[in-house]
Amino acid sequence: MTDSISQPTKVAVITGAGQGIGKAIATHLAVDGFAIVIADVREEVAQKTANELSQQGFRAMPSRTDVSDPHACDEMVARAVDQLGRVDVLVNSAGISKPGPSLDVTPEDWQRMMNIQLNGTFYSCQAAGRQMVKQGWGGCIVNITSVTAQAAFPQRASYCTAKAGVDMLTKVLAIEWAQYNIRVNAVGPSHTETEMTKTLVAKGMYALDTVTKRIPMGRLASVDDIANGVSFLCSDKASFITGHALYVDGGYLAYGYF
Numbered sequence: 329m330t331d332s333i334s335q336p337t338k339v340a341v342i343t344g345a346g347q348g349i350g351k352a353i354a355t356h357l358a359v360d361g362f363a364i365v366i367a368d369v370r371e372e373v374a375q376k377t378a379n380e381l382s383q384q385g386f387r388a389m390p391s392r393t394d395v396s397d398p399h400a401c402d403e404m405v406a407r408a409v410d411q412l413g414r415v416d417v418l419v420n421s422a423g424i425s426k427p428g429p430s431l432d433v434t435p436e437d438w439q440r441m442m443n444i445q446l447n448g449t450f451y452s453c454q455a456a457g458r459q460m461v462k463q464g465w466g467g468c469i470v471n472i473t474s475v476t477a478q479a480a481f482p483q484r485a486s487y488c489t490a491k492a493g494v495d496m497l498t499k500v501l502a503i504e505w506a507q508y509n510i511r512v513n514a515v516g517p518s519h520t521e522t523e524m525t526k527t528l529v530a531k532g533m534y535a536l537d538t539v540t541k542r543i544p545m546g547r548l549a550s551v552d553d554i555a556n557g558v559s560f561l562c563s564d565k566a567s568f569i570t571g572h573a574l575y576v577d578g579g580y581l582a583y584g585y586f
């Protein structure tokens with residue numbers, strides 16, 4: 329006997345889901361059975377990704393959302409509830425990268441990084457958390473951090489600081505919201521095959537063969553590697569895991585030799 333037909337469809341909101349890691353997470357969670365909100369600051373990519381998922385038979389809607397605006401994060405959650413009825417999962421994947429020598433970073437660039445990577449993650453968590461508490465049955469939040477939350481990279485002071493902040497934010501929310509059955513975890517990728525990485529390589533920030541030699545498993549992460557980690561944390565298999573950072577890094581952080 330199956331009662332799955334009568335169960336309401338769970339809803340996952342994913343920020344930065346128009347492309348890259350966020351898009352792969354959206355696809356994996358759609359396969360897992362979630363209805364998906366594709367939130368991205370670029371409306372056209374959000375729409376395109378939502379269309380692609382819909383054409384594959386999944387339920388997906390776009391949301392033009394700039395996560396650095398707290399009101400936009402509230403609207404993103406309100407839109408999800410209005411159109412899909414609930415919010416069960418939030419994944420924060422929206423992000424930017426702007427490396428440069430710390431001596432030259434402008435206050436505007438520093439602030440922009442914090443506004444998107446750190447503040448935006450908090451605003452989205454707060455908006456989704458409030459809805460999850462209101463619903464009463466709990467939920468799951470996954471914040472995409474980075475190996476740079478733990479390991480210092482040169483010329484990335486704002487990025488590393490923001491990611492380390494998200495790592496601690498994850499732990500604080502996890503212990504505060506455990507009472508509501510809301511689990512909060514992080515997934516920290518190493519270098520992943522996305523546009524962000526292509527841009528950094530094109531700018532000469534690092535050479536691909538140097539990076540792959542530094543990773544014990546000898547390759548970049550695929551977006552599917554990262555999405556698999558998120559899918560696990562959003563599943564019932566992770567029902568007692570909260571406040572944890574799962575590094576999907578091919579052994580990058582464990583490596584301490586040459």
Ligand SMILES: NC(=O)c1ccc[n+]([C@@H]2O[C@H](COP(=O)([O-])OP(=O)(O)OC[C@H]3O[C@@H](n4cnc5c(N)ncnc54)[C@H](O)[C@@H]3O)[C@@H](O)[C@H]2O)c1
Nearest residue numbers: 344346347348349369394395422423474517519520522524
């Ligand atoms: N690519 C990597 O090697 C790597 C490694 C570790 C961590 N990460 C992190 O993973 C996440 C996704 O990275 P990616 O490689 O897929 O990047 P990406 O540039 O391919 O995609 C990022 C997406 O976020 C969106 N975005 C940017 N600013 C936004 C805002 N203010 N509001 C809403 N959406 C916004 C962009 O439009 C884009 O669609 C980021 O948080 C990044 O820091 C990436």
